[in-house]
Amino acid sequence: MSEVTVKQLASTVGIPVERLLTQLNEAGISASGADSKLTEQEKLQLLGYLRRSHGKDEEDAAAAPNQVTLKRKSVSELRQPTAAPRSGTAGARPAPTPRSGKTVSVEVRRKRTYVKRGDESSSGSSRRQSGDRSRPQRERAATANAVFDEARRRAELEAMRAEQEARRLAEQEEQERRAREEEQRRREAEEARRQEEEARRAAEEEARKKAELEAADRKPAERKPSERAESPKADKGEGEAGSTGARRADSARPKKGVKKTVEPAEKERAAKKGVRKEGGRMRDVDVSTRTDYEEVDGSAGSGRGLRRKRKSLKPQLQDKHAFQRPTAPVVREVELPESISVGELANRMSVKASEVIKELFKQGMMVTINQNLDRDTATIVVEELGHKAVVADERDAEGTLLDDLQEQEGQFEALQRPPVVTIMGHVDHGKTSLLDYIRRTRVASGEAGGITQHIGAYHVETDKGTVSFLDTPGHAAFSAMRARGAQVTDIVILVVAADDGVMPQTIEAIHHARAAGVPLIVAINKMDKPEANPDRVMQELTQHEVVTEEWGGDTMMVKVSAKAGTGIDELLDAVLLQAEVLELTAPVDGPARGAIVESSLDKGRGPVATVLVQSGTLNRGDVIVSGGEYGRVRAMFDESGTSIESAGPSIPVQVLGLSGTPNAGDDVIVVDDERRAREVAEFRSARTRLSRFEEQRGASLDQLFSQLKEGEQKSVNLIVKADVQGSLEALKDSLIKLTNDEVKVTIVSSGVGGITESDANLAVTSNAIMLGFNVRADASARRVVEEKGIDLRYYSIIYELIDDVKQAISGLLSPIVTEEIIGLAQVRDVFRSSKFGAVAGCMVVEGVIRRNNPIRVLRDNVVIYEGALESLRRFKDDVSEVKSGTECGIGVKNYNDVQSGDQIEVFERTERARVL
Structure with a gap:
């Protein structure tokens, strides 16, 4: 055995701790207190001391006992419940008076004896030792030591086994005792509950009988007068000795004029009286006819073949359903998002969808189960149906992402960043030529028709610093693109030709810059021409509240020549000076945020998006989400086509890896994982699709009756395909504006990329005209066009496309x-x-x-x-x-x-x- 403390040894032996400490001190063992530990040698030393103190010699003290006897005694109580009185049986003895239950003490004694296995060998060795006393003293001592060691080891093992067996038996007895107590408590509870139920039934029966007797006493008038008169005479004729018995008999007989109620117990007694036979046979019949006994095997029991069945507690409730219908209406709190369908609203209120539709019909709304309702309408319906409307916490995937980004904004240090400059102005006023001179390239020579069709983004390293430029088209059709350029920019350079003056697109550019709240720098271009008149330009700008600093205003004005290169340095100085005044800063570290400047679909590379980084650093491999598209940045290129690994604030880059072409102007956000990006993109796509469906449906409902009244409206169906997203949006806006009261322009389909076979088949079914802007049809699409005779036209300049559509519409207009x-x-x-x-x-x-x-x-x-x-x-x-x-x-x-x-x-x- 392992070491034990003094307290544990005292508990095992069954003596007080103080007495054990005294014995240890007398045996020469140092033990300071109850927590002192004792080794096996110290326990054997104590055992030898105790044997010597009881008159045994050293040899007997060292010997282990031949057998160990363990005695256990346990006492438990059994409570015997009082037997219930038996009533209602004919010929049964009177029920005993109820008394309290009897308690019986049960004492269980157990005795186990463990015999030492090595007794025979030990006794044999002892005899051999006694018979060999003639041997030398040294051999006897060695033999005695060996026997002593073997006996001590066996004694230790037997003691350990005995202690473990005793502990196991004690635990088993304790578990049995607890089980008996638990069973006894359960039986007592059931007996008490049964007695309470029987008392309640007896009270109800007594109350019912009393009510019937009182009801009978309230009708004495029903008895005949002759009976009431004869009744006293009959009573007087009886003897004095038999008066008590007569009264008892009268009370047992039913009164005249009162209907006698025959109890089930009386019926049972009468039936048993009719079948009573011999004594023993009567008992068999009497017991067998009772329904509260069942037959069991009598051989194994006490000889009784019948035993009493336990009565069920509440038989009258066994067939009832557990559900109780609520007596009061249930009022629910219904969470309402911004938009919810009729079916979902009915589910949240736990009502049928037909009830919600009927309520909406009462309010004059013809709806279906799949139609969406706004929050105000849903609130009215919920309140009308008796529930409480609660505004739902619309922390969807997009809202959660934006909240996380706002929390991260203040965690990184904001550093100075380059300015983003947008060049605006009228057509052919020299915007691209001016930027071309700054970049030392020939961008304008590649433009179709000499005008810019797309938004170009460039960043230029100059001696004065880094400047990012956005070159927006100057044609009126690209007003939306110019507006997006003004929204992401810091400074606007307004280019005005000195020989042409202020034009309509120049005025629009001023309005865009003013709406965006960005400062304006006027660059008067073409100063190298002889007919240049900058004073007239400044005079015309004052009519639009643009006053130069020379005339006391706050707008810087620089005279430049994109062809000769004069005034370019002064223009850059003005840009950088304005940037210093604005104190442009942005965090360089952390996840990147930006905006889509342009997007296109490349046949070899897939969707290509031009991203202007506004804060943070965009790295290759980041997961981004933009509008309804998402993806991982597989590659990044600058404006010259060079591959780069990262881009900081105010740097425009081309990004590959998106799932589609996002719309120009959409935000770009870097997220942690691709799953979250997919959730945000799918949520945005579903919202956009739903809003577009509602707009189309609303327009069709509003125009339904007018079209039926005025006749079918003429329409021109168009399928528009463009090379980039910005040009496509500008074309769609310009074409839709051509719609009037008689002819409607309908864009059946639009997209970025070449014309495919599916587009041609759609044109056949919808009888549409196909327009390609800087794109061409593939071989399969051309084959369908030739077979079906579809009108397919290619354009590279936006003027010609819009003019042709105007002519087509004019042919449908009434003269x-x-x-x-x-x-x-x-x-x-x-x-x-x-x-x-x-x-x-x-x-x-x-x-x-x-x-x-x-x-x-x-x-x-x-x-x-x-x-x-x-x-x-x-x-x-x-x-x-x-x-x-x-x-x-x-x-x-x-x-x-x-x-x-x-x-x-x-x-x-x-x-x-x-x-x-």
Whole structure:
């Protein structure tokens, strides 16, 4: 055994700790307290001391006992419940008076003896030792030591086994005792509950009997008077000795005039009296007819073949359902998002969808189960149905991402960043040429038609510092693109030609810059031309509240020449000076945020997006989400096509790896993992698709009755494909603006990239015109176009595309009809003719009267008839026309009420084609 403490040894032996400490000190063992530990040698030393103190020699003290006897005694109590009184059985003895339950003490004694296995060998060795006393003393001592060691080891093992067996038996007895106590408590609880139930039933039965007796006493008038009169006489005729028995019999008999209630117990007693036979046989029949006994095997028990069945506690509740219908209406708190469908709203209120639809019908809304409702409408429906509306916490995937980004904004140090400059101005005022001179490249030579069709993003390393430029197109169709350029920029350079002055697109650029709240720097270009007049330009800019610093304003104005290169350094100085005043800063570390400047679909590289980084650092391999698209940055290139690994604030880069082409102007956010980016992108795509569906549906419902009333509206279906997203949006905006009351421009499909076979098949089914802007159709699409005869047109300049669509729409417009009065005749007299009826003798006052033209008859300057001439005569001759100042006879067709003093007005209708 391992070391034990003094306290544990005292508990095992069964003596007090103080006594054990005294014995240890007497045996020469140092033990300071109850927590001192004792080794095996010290325990054997104590055992030897105790044996010597009881008169045993050293040899006996060292010997182990031959057997160990363990005695255990446990006492438990059994509570015997009181037997329930038996009633209602014919011939049964009276029930004993109830008394408290009897408690019986049960004592269990157990005795186990463990015999030492090595007794025979030990006794044999002892005999051999006694028989060999003639051997030398040294051999006897060695043999004695060996025997002593073996005996001590076996004694230790036997003691350890005995202690473990005793502990196991004690635990087993303790578990049995607890189980018996638990079973006893359960039986007592069941017995108490059964007695309480029987007492309650007895009380209810007694109350019912008392109520019946009281009801019978309230009707004494039902008894006959003769019976009431005879009743006292009969009582008086009885003897004094039998009066008590008579009263007992009267009380047992039912009263006259009262209906006797036969109890089930009485019926049972009567039935058993009729079948009573012999004594022993009667007992068998009597018990077997009872329903509260069941037959069991009597051989194994006490000889009884029948035993009493336990009564069920509440048999009347066994067949009832556990659900209880609520008596009060359930009021629920319904969380309402910004938009919710009718079916989802019904589910959250736990009502049928038909009830929600019926409630909406009452409010004048014709809806279906899949239609979405706004929050205000849903709130009204919820309150009308008796529930409480609660605004839902709309922390969706996008909201959670934006909140996380806002928390991270202040964690990184903001450093100075380069300015982002947008160049704006009218068409052909030299914006791209100016930027071309700064970059020392020839960008303008590659532009179709000499104008910029896309937004270009460049960053330029100059001696003054790094500047990022955004070159936006100057055509009016790209106003939306210019607006996006102003929203992401810090400074706007307004380029105005010195020989042309302020133009409409120049004014739009001023409005965009002012709406974005960015400072403006005016660059007066083309100063090398002889007809340049910068004073006129400055004078025209003052009309739009743009006043130069030379005239006391706050706008810097620089005179430059993109062709000669004059004034470029002064322009860059002005840009950097304005940037220092603005104190432009952005965090360099942390996740990147930016905006999409342009996006396109490359056949070899897939979606390509031009991203302007606004804060943080965009690295290759980052997971980004932009609008409804997401992806991992597989590669990044600068404006010259060089691959780069990272881009800091104010640096535009081209990014590969997105799932699609995002819209120009969408934000770019770096997220932690691709799963989260996919969730945000799918949420945005679903929201955009839903809003587009609602807009189309709303427009169709609003225009339904007007179209039915005015006839079918003419429409021009278009399929537009462009090379980049920005050009596509500009084309769509310009084409949709061509819609008027008679002709509607419908863009059936639009996209970035080449024209495919699916686009051609869609054009066949929708009878649409296909327009390609800087894109071409593939072989399969060309084959479908040739077979079906689809109208396919290619364009590289936006003017030509819009003009052609205008001409197509103009061909569908109804012509413009104008009326012109060419003559006026005054009626002097009316003649009657058998052939022509009433003929008016007239004098031509103005213009000329022609026979084939329509006329109107005016009386007091009011039109009373409109028709045609039947005859026009000059004397007896028919003439085709009569000029002013000449008399003539006029016969009006199908009208005979011409009177003297009327006027006949002759006019002609002219038609001309309508143009947009």
